[in-house]
Structure formats: structure tokens, C-alpha cells
Amino acid sequence: MPKSIKSSKAVEDRFLDAAARLFRVKGFAATTVREIARAARMLPGSLHYRYPTKDGLLLALMKRGVETDLAGIRAAIRGVRDPVERLRLALRARLRYLLGRDAAQVVLFEWRALKGPARQEMVRLRDGYEAFWSGLLHEAAGTGRFHPEIDLRLLRFLMFGAINGAALWYRPEGPRTPDEISDAFWGLIAYGVLDEAHRPDDVASALRTLSALETRADGGAVD
Amino acid sequence: MPKSIKSSKAVEDRFLDAAARLFRVKGFAATTVREIARAARMLPGSLHYRYPTKDGLLLALMKRGVETDLAGIRAAIRGVRDPVERLRLALRARLRYLLGRDAAQVVLFEWRALKGPARQEMVRLRDGYEAFWSGLLHEAAGTGRFHPEIDLRLLRFLMFGAINGAALWYRPEGPRTPDEISDAFWGLIAYGVLDEAHRPDDVASALRTLSALETRADGGAVD
Amino acid sequence: MPKSIKSSKAVEDRFLDAAARLFRVKGFAATTVREIARAARMLPGSLHYRYPTKDGLLLALMKRGVETDLAGIRAAIRGVRDPVERLRLALRARLRYLLGRDAAQVVLFEWRALKGPARQEMVRLRDGYEAFWSGLLHEAAGTGRFHPEIDLRLLRFLMFGAINGAALWYRPEGPRTPDEISDAFWGLIAYGVLDEAHRPDDVASALRTLSALETRADGGAVD
Amino acid sequence: MPKSIKSSKAVEDRFLDAAARLFRVKGFAATTVREIARAARMLPGSLHYRYPTKDGLLLALMKRGVETDLAGIRAAIRGVRDPVERLRLALRARLRYLLGRDAAQVVLFEWRALKGPARQEMVRLRDGYEAFWSGLLHEAAGTGRFHPEIDLRLLRFLMFGAINGAALWYRPEGPRTPDEISDAFWGLIAYGVLDEAHRPDDVASALRTLSALETRADGGAVD
């Protein structure tokens, strides 16, 4: 029954899309299932038929979000060899996805709403995602073109903080495309703010940070 | 009656402290006023006596957060002349506040929950805060030690994204103090990731971004 | 087509058996049609094909219960002439049915759930059943071996109360078979608890009760 | 605050009385909390303020029922010495309570609705109640006026089955008072149905039943 499978998938997507938009705009807790159903042009009972609980809907949304995100990034760097360039392109894909899909922002801000097993599954998902980025960073650093003193884990947090933060201020009608913003961030991170003429003699020591890695309370360290 | 004023202030602080902690852990919408009252060892009726609405409580919390934050930053840079150093110290103070107390973290993600006048007041509060940082950045850039092509607004977003993001991953038992994290971020931003030997000849063009400023949908642009 | 009739009957029995068990364990109102369908290894739609309403299912269950019960009792007393012995054997058959299958227990407590026409039909069913027992009792009393002062309607209630009550405390793994329990009840009812040496002189007056029959609110009196 | 305590107790009683009546007429599962609140002339939220869950309301109702029942029975037999007469008076009190208050019947039929800890507490309550009756029966048998072959546990089930069953057929407008019904039952149980002239020679063997006591699945045997 290609018809029924197709329509079933389409119905689920309608629910997930509607939920993603509302969760992004109003937040998970402030969004009612009735609003989601109405936005999907269905009735509350029908939503419950597919997703028995509101938490389950959020989890399904987040899963789809992470998968789509990773797929987009992998496609963006496919065939590119230079690890530093791969990092730049990955950042581009990430920001493009973050600003283009509602689900991505939901993943960022609403994971506190999940409890118990659903939360654990989300943590697992996120750890996998972070591990992927750790890999990209290690490969880029492995070229020898990075200052050797740089703490890659803090660098990852810096990059992600900047990129994710864009979800809070970006407006589609603004003057820059996501790609331009991403490249600008990358430029700042790669080359620094200070003119070369005004740098201290020993940049290395300024970049040096503690080497011990903290251990994460909710799972092992990725980096 | 300094006594009564003091005790009144203390009671309000108990409510705000309790609310700050709960909002951070569970989110604004997922926290009930009964929980806040119980955490402050009061009864729901008493909470409503001080803060007639839940939105009002969030707004008061945000106001206190911005004031405390700004006071900490101003104290940190008092007497320091060099604008670049002032920027570094301000970042330190900001992260110290963000990681040390619960209060302001709620500002980052929960303002979506506010509606109508409360939301407008929140936007005004945030705009004032951002204007302060814009001032710091312009002064630093005014030294001539920044690459002239840098978009200060994007730089502010980069810095704030990184700093605010730390609220999501920082653990007090981790290996670094807030000051160390802040300095490390500043080091990366100031000097860049790439070794000087591997930079392109024309860093300026890589840093150049569009000059037009986007207009903010929810208020005027600050920068 | 004896085949299709047979299979149709078998399917209906699967539904009724599943419903009987669940109604006994959880009660009528607390049992969902989905649970019944699942227990019968069918889907909700299929259950509704046979029994369009949940009330109808309960009614069908009750009908089957009364029919099976009466058939068992009739078989047990077939060929026995002595009306008192017929009464003892009927009690045995009744308890055997009640404890052996789930079906009829639901009749005892769940008819409150029915409304309107279904409830009237249930009352009719029950009245017919009670009329059968009234006949048995009148025949036994007609032998002249009963104390003449005994109110046969109250005696019927006593017997039924004891027998039906067994459905609430009986455990198959207990020390007595249903037949033993029934005979023990019959022994107590027939011969009394008090030793003959300790009876009052005038047992008759102690047994005498009012002769007027109450009228039933939900239908005519059977006895 | 005698006022508030008194009114608080009165409000709780209003809820319990309303719930008892509705549970008796429609059953626990078929009664909505809105109906209970309306019957108590309160709003749903107010009911929830006193009884956070519907199950808790049922449990409170049952507790009050058992306590009131026992208190009535104890008052009825106070000062009476003859154990057989005490038994007769206890049965009277029990039936009077059962037919006079809605709560009692709820205890009889709705305990299946309780789950987990609430169910265990109910079982404990019921065991205590049954133990009280066991005591009455043993004392009566201890007079030597009972047939020695009688199984007291089965006798208890017989008595309770008859008495409890009355809840299902009794109508206040009927021809007999609860006391008359109770005495009639007691007469039948005490002296038996069969006229002395028609008894078999060996009543003892007819009354004899197995001596081993079954163990209860949900707790120890009381008798």
C-alpha cells in the first residue's frame, strides 16, 4: 500500500512541522496539543493516535532534527579534502540548517522538558552529534595550521555558542544570509580580532589554557 | 522603618532566588507558583501579595539580573583605561555573573514566555544592556588595534553567543574557573585560531562583511 | 455454510470470553474496548463489527451467562424427583458455574452501568432467572418439610447472597471445591446453626416475618 | 479556629457524602469528579484541593465507612453478655449501617478500583474488619450451643453474603425494616429451614466440612 504509507508519513510530517514551529515560537511547555493539532488541521485525538504523549512528540521531533542536520552537514563537506575547509563548510551547513528549520532550535532550547528515558535518549543523540564535530576539529587541528596551544574543546564551545546564538537574533529579512554570517564568524575565529601589528609577541601563551579536561556530569566527555 | 524595609527586601529576594533556581532547572512555563512559594518557604497567597502575576515575577527577576550583572561589570572595569583590556575584564565579569548566580540565565531563553507590555519592557531592558556592550566594543575598536573590516555587531553576537552558551555546558566541578574560560575565549577571539604562518596574505578581505545593518523586527537595532 | 457459522460463533465467543475475564478483574467501566479486542487478538474495528456498542457487549455477555447457567442447573436436576434435593443440586450447579467461568459474575455487580433499553432488557433477563429459582423454592416448600413460617423470598435472598458472595472470596487453590462449599451452605441453611438442645421452644415465632411483599421499583416483584 | 476546623470538616463530609451516593448508584468508574463536585455544590478544583486524586477520595470514603460501621456495631453490643445475642445484635447493626449509608456499599463493590498502596491499605482495613467478626463468631461458638461440626469461616461467609447481598435488592419503601430482615436471616441461619420432624438422623455429618483452612492469596487468613 504505497498510498497509505505515503499518507501516513505525510500526516506525521504535518504534525512534526506544526509542533516544531509552535515550540520554537512559544516554547514547548507553553504550546498546547490542541494548538498543534489545529495547526496541522487535525483533531486532538488524531494527534494522540500518532504520538501518545506530548513528550513523545518532542522526542520524535528532536530525533528527526538531529538526523536531518547531520545529513545536511555530511552532504556539504562530501568530496572536500582540506580539513580546515571542511570545518568552514560544516559551520555553514549547520547555521543554514539552524536558521532554516524550526526543529533545530527546538533541539537547542527545549531538551530540559524531557524527563527520564526520553532525556537519556536525547543526551545520547547529542553526544553522538558532538562527537562528530569533535572529529572535524581534530582533523583540522591535525593539519598543523592551528596554534598548538588551542584547547579544541573550548574552541568547539566557542563555535557552537556563536552559531547557536544566532538562532536568538537572526531575522530572515536581515542584511546577511546565513552563509555570510557563518563565514564572518569563521573569519573572526580563524584570524582573530586584533591586527597583527598590535599582537603581543607571545600569542601562544595568551592562547594556552589548562590541559586537563573536565568530565561531564551527564555522560563521558566527548572531546 | 529600615527594619521593615530590610525584611521586605529579604522576602522579595527569597522569592526571586527560588524562582531563579527553578526557572533555570525546569523552565519558566514548567515551574508552578506553588513550587516557587514552597521553595521560598512561603504560601502561594504570600507570593501573590508581592508579585501579583507570574509574568511580573519573571520580569522582576530579569530586572534584578540585568542590574546585578551591569553592576558587576562596572565594578570590574572601574579604573581601567585601556579599552581592549576593559573589554576583556567585562567579559570576565559577565561570565562570572552568569555562572555564579541563577538569576540572569533565565533572560537568555525565557523571554518568549512574556506577552504584551511585559514583553515590551523586557525588550527595552535587553536593548539597554546590549547598548552598554556596544559602547564597550566601539571604544575598543576606536583604539585602531582591531582589523578595520570587522563588523562590530557580529563580533558582539559572537562574544555573547560563546559566553551565554557556557551557561549550558559549564559545570562548577569542571577543570576551569569562569575567569579562565572567559580569558580563553578572549584569546581565541583576539588572536585567532590559525597560526600566522598559515594565514592568507589578505586577512582583511576574509574579515570583510557587508556593511548594511539589519533592522530588528522587535525594536530598533542597537549597534 | 456450517463452516462460516461455526467460525463466526467462535469469534464471538472469543470476544465474550475476553470481555468476561476483563470485566471481572477490572470492572465494566474500567475496561476499554481496545483491551477486549487485544485480549481476543482482534482489532477495535472488528469488535465493533460484532458488537456495535460496549453496552451491547455486556448485554450479550449477560445473556450468554444466564443461558449457560440455566442449562447447567437444568442438567443437574434432570431426573431428580425430590424437590428439596433438586434445590440442593441446583445450588451446586449455580455455584459451579459462578466459580468455574468468568461470564456470569459480571451480572451480579455491573448491571448498574447499563442505561435505557439495555437496562430494561437486563432487568427482564434477571427477573426470568429469579422466577426460575422462585419455582424451585415453592416446590421445595410444597413438600411440607419446611417450617411453614419461612418467607420464601427472604430465603431466596439468603441463598443467593451466600452463593454470589462466594464469587468474591473463592480462590481455586483453596481447600474446598465449589460442590463442597455449596453443600456446606445448604447444610447450614437446612439444619441451622444452633444445636437442637439449645433451641427455644417456639422456633416458629422466631422464623415468622411479615407476609406482605414489597414492590420493586425497577419492575414487578418475582416472588 | 474552631470555625475553620468545623467548616473544613463539613466540607469534607459534603464531598464524601456526595461521592458515596454517586458511587453507589453509578459505580466508581462511571462517576465523574465533576458530578461529585456538583452534587456537593462545589467546583471541580475545590474537590481536588481536598482530595488530589479520585482514588484518594474513594480510599478516604472507605476508611470513614469501615470506622463508622465498626463504631455502630460496638455500640450495639455494648453491655450485652450473651455471645449469641451479641452476634444477632451485631448483624442488626451491620445491616442497619449497610442500608442506611451510601458509603458502606461502596466499600463492598468498588475496592477493585484501587491500585497499589491504596489497595494494600484497603486490604489491611478489610482484614481488621473481618477479624472483628471472626472474634464474635468464635465467642458465640464457644458457648457450646453451636453444632460442633460447623466451619466458622464458611458460616461467616454465609452471613456476610446474605447481609451484603441485601444492598443489591433492598428498597427503603419495601415492607421490612433492616432490623426485621436481619432477624429473619438470623432465624433461618440459627434454626434452619427444615422442620425438625423432617431432619435426617445425622445432622452432624451433613454439616461437617473439610477442616483445613485455605490460605488467602492477598494476605493471611483471618479465621
Next chain:
DNA sequence: CATGAATGAGTGTTCATTCAT
């Protein structure tokens, strides 16, 4: 000032029933 009982609109969820396939 502080309380806590009461409110009632609204929430996530349930479930008997319908019906196109």
C-alpha cells in the same frame, strides 16, 4: 501582612465510536 481555601478555565490524555478502504 499573610494565609490557604476556593475558583474555573484550561491541560494532556482517554476512548467508544465511525467509516473509507
Next chain:
DNA sequence: GATGAATGAACACTCATTCAT
């Protein structure tokens, strides 16, 4: 005959807010 997706009214329960004391 059988299916299972869809329905929507109803459910138990929540909770910000009110207000008499």
C-alpha cells in the same frame, strides 16, 4: 468481513489567580 486511522466529546487533573479572614 476485517481493518485501523481518525474523531471529538469527555475525562481526571493542573494551576495562576482571587479573596475572606
